[in-house]
Amino acid sequence: MQIVTSLPDLRTARLSLTGRVGLVPTMGYLHEGHLSLVRQSQAECDHTIVTIFVNPTQFGANEDLSKYPRDLERDLSLLRPLGVDVVWTPSPEIMYPPGYQTWVEVEALTHPLEGAMRPGHFRGVTTVVAKLFNATQPHKAYFGQKDAQQAAVIRRMAVDLNFPLEVVVCPTTREADGLAMSSRNKYLNEAERKAATVLFRALSAAKDLYEGGERDAEKIRAKMTEVLEAEPLAQMQYVSCADYDTLEELDVVKGKALLSMAVFLGKTRLIDNFVLG
Amino acid sequence: MQIVTSLPDLRTARLSLTGRVGLVPTMGYLHEGHLSLVRQSQAECDHTIVTIFVNPTQFGANEDLSKYPRDLERDLSLLRPLGVDVVWTPSPEIMYPPGYQTWVEVEALTHPLEGAMRPGHFRGVTTVVAKLFNATQPHKAYFGQKDAQQAAVIRRMAVDLNFPLEVVVCPTTREADGLAMSSRNKYLNEAERKAATVLFRALSAAKDLYEGGERDAEKIRAKMTEVLEAEPLAQMQYVSCADYDTLEELDVVKGKALLSMAVFLGKTRLIDNFVLG
Numbered sequence: 001m002q003i004v005t006s007l008p009d010l011r012t013a014r015l016s017l018t019g020r021v022g023l024v025p026t027m028g029y030l031h032e033g034h035l036s037l038v039r040q041s042q043a044e045c046d047h048t049i050v051t052i053f054v055n056p057t058q059f060g061a062n063e064d065l066s067k068y069p070r071d072l073e074r075d076l077s078l079l080r081p082l083g084v085d086v087v088w089t090p091s092p093e094i095m096y097p098p099g100y101q102t103w104v105e106v107e108a109l110t111h112p113l114e115g116a117m118r119p120g121h122f123r124g125v126t127t128v129v130a131k132l133f134n135a136t137q138p139h140k141a142y143f144g145q146k147d148a149q150q151a152a153v154i155r156r157m158a159v160d161l162n163f164p165l166e167v168v169v170c171p172t173t174r175e176a177d178g179l180a181m182s183s184r185n186k187y188l189n190e191a192e193r194k195a196a197t198v199l200f201r202a203l204s205a206a207k208d209l210y211e212g213g214e215r216d217a218e219k220i221r222a223k224m225t226e227v228l229e230a231e232p233l234a235q236m237q238y239v240s241c242a243d244y245d246t247l248e249e250l251d252v253v254k255g256k257a258l259l260s261m262a263v264f265l266g267k268t269r270l271i272d273n274f275v276l277g
Numbered sequence: 278m279q280i281v282t283s284l285p286d287l288r289t290a291r292l293s294l295t296g297r298v299g300l301v302p303t304m305g306y307l308h309e310g311h312l313s314l315v316r317q318s319q320a321e322c323d324h325t326i327v328t329i330f331v332n333p334t335q336f337g338a339n340e341d342l343s344k345y346p347r348d349l350e351r352d353l354s355l356l357r358p359l360g361v362d363v364v365w366t367p368s369p370e371i372m373y374p375p376g377y378q379t380w381v382e383v384e385a386l387t388h389p390l391e392g393a394m395r396p397g398h399f400r401g402v403t404t405v406v407a408k409l410f411n412a413t414q415p416h417k418a419y420f421g422q423k424d425a426q427q428a429a430v431i432r433r434m435a436v437d438l439n440f441p442l443e444v445v446v447c448p449t450t451r452e453a454d455g456l457a458m459s460s461r462n463k464y465l466n467e468a469e470r471k472a473a474t475v476l477f478r479a480l481s482a483a484k485d486l487y488e489g490g491e492r493d494a495e496k497i498r499a500k501m502t503e504v505l506e507a508e509p510l511a512q513m514q515y516v517s518c519a520d521y522d523t524l525e526e527l528d529v530v531k532g533k534a535l536l537s538m539a540v541f542l543g544k545t546r547l548i549d550n551f552v553l554g
Contacts, residue, residue, distance in 0.1 A: 007439065101384040102403075102437035108378050126379075127438075130407075134439040160379035161404075162284065162411040 001080050003087045007094060010135055013086045019046030023138035023165075025129060028052040029069040029183040030078050033173035037142040038082050040170055047085040049136045056092055058124030069186050088136065095131060104130045106153045106160070112247050113240055114149050114271065117262060125150055126157050133163050141165055146172040146180045148258055148273040149247060172272070174200070180272045192265040195233035199263055199272040202227035202239070206259050210276050217241040217250040220259070228263060237262040237269070244275065253277070278357050280364045284371060287412055290363045296323030300415035300442075302406060305329040306346040306460040307355050310450035314419040315359050317447055324362040326413045333369055335401030346463050365413065372408060381407045383430045383437070389524050390517055391426045391548065394539060402427055403434050410440050418442055423449040423457045425535055425550040426524060449549070451477070457549045469542040472510035476540055476549040479504035479516070483536050487553050494518040494527040497536070505540060514539040514546070521552065530554070 002013045014021070022041030026034050041048040052075055059065035072089065079087060103123055109115075110122035133141065141158075143151045151169040158167050173181045178200030179193075188196055202224040209223050224239040242249050244256035253276065260273035279290045291298070299318030303311050318325040329352055336342035349366065356364060380400055386392075387399035410418065418435075420428045428446040435444050450458045455477030456470075465473055479501040486500050501516040519526050521533035530553065537550035 011441065099433075100437055101386065102434050103382050103384070104379065104407075104438070105382065106379045130381075131437075131439045134441060137441065156376075157379050160377055160408075161381070162408045164288065164411060164414065 001076070001084050001087060003076065003089065005089055005091065005094070007090070007135060010086070010088045010090075013088075014049070014135075014137060017047040017049075017085060020139040021045055021137065022048045023132065023136050023141040024048060024050045025132050025141065025143070026050060026052055026075075027054045027068065027183065028075050029071060029186070030075045031173075031181045031183060031185075033144050033146065033181040035078060035082065036173050037144060037170050038079065038084060040168065041140065041142050042083060044168075045138075045140055048083075049086045049088060049138065050079055050084050051088045051090075051132055051136065053088075053090055053095065053128070053132075055095070055124055055128040057096065057127060058121050060118055060120060063118070064184075064187075069183055095128065103127050104157065104161070106157050109149070109153050109156050109247055112149075112242065112249070113238065113260060114262070117237060122150070122153050126153060129154055130157065130161070130163075133158070133165065138165050140168050142168050142170055144172060145169050145275075146182065146272065148260055148275075152245075152247060178204070180270075182270065184268055184270065187268040188265055192233055192268065195231050196265050196270060198228055198231040198234045199261060199270060202261065203259055203272060203274045206241070207274055207276065210253065215253045217253055217257075220253065224259065224261060228261070233265055235264040237264060244277070278353075278361050278364060280353065280366065282366055282368065282371070284367070284412060287363070287365045287367075290365075291326070291412075291414060294324040294326075294362060297416040298322055298414065299325045300409065300413045300418040301325060301327045302409050302418065302420075303327060303329055303352075304331045304345065304460065305352050306348060306463070307352045308450075308458045308460060308462075310421050310423065310458040312355060312359065313450050314421060314447050315356065315361060317445065318417065318419050319360060321445075322415075322417055325360075326363045326365060326415065327356055327361050328365045328367075328409055328413065330365075330367055330372065330405070330409075332372070332401055332405040334373065334404060335398050337395055337397060340395070341461075341464075346460055372405065380404050381434065381438070383434050386426070386430050386433050386524055389426075389519065389526070390515065390537060391539070394514060399427070399430055403430060406431055407434065407438070407440075410435075410442065415442050417445050419445050419447055421449060422446050422552070423459065423549065425537055425552075429522075429524060455481070457547075459547065461545055461547065464545040465542055469510055469545065472508050473542050473547060475505055475508040475511045476538060476547060479538065480536055480549060480551045483518070484551055484553065487530065492530045494530055494534075497530065501536065501538060505538070510542055512541040514541060521554070 022045035104126040155167045228236040239261045256277040299322035381403040505513040516538045533554040
């Protein structure tokens with residue numbers, strides 16, 4: 001496993017790989033969700049590059065950039081047994097040197113949901129992912145369904161900008177009690193961790209309603225709200241029942257839909273989603 | 278010479294090329310300036326791809342998109358003898374299909390000069406060039422110094438977004454009387470065509486001043502203005518004596534500087550520039 005930091009070293013490492021290359025972009029502090037992306041890349045590609053970069057441009061001014069968990073040695077020890085070929089760990093100064101001034105933006109898809117709550121977030125995401133795509137030149141790039149809007153935005157960007165690669169979106173990995181895996185789960189205290197299953201419970205209740213025949217999106221959103229409000233430690237930020245492709249809120253569920261939500265447990269903001277249809 | 282329109286056909290054509298590939302992006306209506314870029318690509322690379330696409334997103338609402346000159350047969354007949362491998366002629370619908378919503382923007386460098394006069398122009402340029410880079414995957418891409426700010430902006434974008442290629446900027450090709458070659462020269466009537474040498478004359482007078490030791494940027498700009506104002510058919514839009522790297526206006530010329538201007542001859546807007554130092 002080659003571990004490289006500089007862009008020239010990455011280029012050299014990339015040129016040493018022949019055949020199909022898979023990219024797994026991460027912000028580190030890896031969990032089983034990330035590792036499942038790596039395994040899928042390993043299964044589908046000849047080589048896998050993992051990037052570890054806590055991207056400052058996707059954090060808002062009041063968000064958790066400085067306290068975002070980091071543990072490179074632990075991350076590398078998790079990746080080694082999987083047979084990853086290259087790990088790229090650029091510094092912020094390598095990614096955004098003095099004079100940096102170029103941004104990639106996706107429009108309509110970034111306006112609702114996470115985009116509405118986190119202004120500038122997706123501009124940071126699409127910019128850094130475009131940079132990672134260009135730097136690593138993968139044939140396939142792997143993202144988790146847990147960040148559903150991010151996956152949709154990146155898929156859109158890849159098509160719109162003619163990136164010669166396939167964006168692969170992999171299922172959310174969950175703890176035994178249903179909590180979606182996230183590096184931010186580390187922030188939760190014991191009581192919050194228990195209460196955090198409320199996202200999965202709210203999504204499951206809404207899905208049950210849908211599977212029972214309900215197609216009124218407002219009633220589906222109300223069900224999620226009801227479950228979330230019954231949990232004293234949870235503070236709902238939004239719930240959504242949106243068109244799967246456009247992410248616009250639905251009145252009536254027809255075809256594929258995305259149920260999603262953002263919820264605070266104390267100071268920790270968690271997101272989760274289910275796909276219907 | 279393969280002539281392809283669709284993106285899948287381009288991808289197939291690109292995969293058939295081995296070794297180093299040069300890209301010459303054009304808006305067609307080719308002149309000797311474009312052909313000099315093709316020759317340089319042919320000299321430096323194993324294969325050359327030329328793209329011909331009048332990019333609607335870089336034209337302002339009141340600009341000349343609909344009347345921009347087009348003659349594909351003539352363009353192809355000029356490229357065939359040069360041994361070009363692939364010509365890509367996508368339609369606007371291929372480049373910007375329904376739902377298209379991704380944009381690449383360079384910030385500070387696009388604010389002065391052409392960017393100030395043509396709002397949105399460079400966003401269109403950087404977006405389409407990013408798409409062309411991704412679609413054609415060149416090792417080198419060739420642009421003309423005539424569009425000096427465009428060249429600077431694209432160089433910046435390529436570095437910022439980690440495109441794995443070299444941006445090559447080639448000297449401006451001029452008519453015998455000094456007029457910089459441009460597809461828009463076709464718009465000029467006979468009197469305007471004669472008067473259009475005023476850009477070259479103004480730049481030459483400013484350069485003479487500089488070579489005589491003048492370093493006061495305001496005096497250099499005043500000299501260009503003086504020459505332009507002496508030509509009754511010319512209407513100056515701006516003159517500039519700016520830092521070569523940042524494109525910020527100078528007080529005192531130190532190091533490399535860019536002399537540039539935009540001038541109307543009747544309804545035709547022409548630009549030209551010299552590099553000092």
